[in-house]
Amino acid sequence: GQQLNQSPQSMFIQEGEDVSMNCTSSSIFNTWLWYKQDPGEGPVLLIALYKAGELTSNGRLTAQFGITRKDSFLNISASIPSDVGIYFCAGQGGSQGNLIFGKGTKLSVKP
Amino acid sequence: DAGITQSPRHKVTETGTPVTLRCHQTENHRYMYWYRQDPGHGLRLIHYSYGVKDTDKGEVSDGYSVSRSKTEDFLLTLESATSSQTSVYFCAIRTGLSYTFGSGTRLTVV
Secondary structure, eight states: OOOOEEEOSEEEEETTOOEEEEEEOSSOOSEEEEEEEOTTSOOEEEEEEOSTTOEEEETTEEEEEOTTSSEEEEEEOSOOGGGOEEEEEEEEOSGGGOEEEOOOEEEEEEO | OOOEEEEOSEEEEOTTOOEEEEEEESSOOSOEEEEEEETTTEEEEEEEEEETTEEEEOTTOTTEEEEEEETTEEEEEESSOOGGGOEEEEEEEEETTEEEEOOOEEEEEO
């Protein structure tokens, strides 16, 4: 079945640093989504991308839908302690239009 | 706010007992999903529903069953809980082109 490869698996960074993570797939997706999960909570949608090549920002977050439709990246600029959590990418392409999720990137930020 | 609630939030149960988790939504969304989350595995789809009485299996459906007799409720049942089913379970609803997740149920099977 379709799979998403998300990397890195985890990151330990200093407050103020920029962060980059990405997802790749061997399959084409029509939609890419990025979620963040805070400890003890469910994932929450950060950014949605609907067109190949689309670059979208949400505050300090920027995400891009790869031109080949097989990848996406998420950048976080000037990280702060509340950025800590697990970030998931998701692509729409499963049966019935279901989302396929990456395994997540766990972000730790040192003050 | 998509109005999705899961119950219970925490549960400890013994091996071999049946367990039912409930997901309730307030906005008549057609698609509902059950995932489990385990370290190193991310979110894995157990079952999903695309309407009342319409359900299908996900990638890790063995040992689980679901029912959807009303639009607003999607139930996940572990017929005979095993220690390998200790996990955090998330329900989600499809809202437009994305999903909205509940806050999760932490299940421990001892």
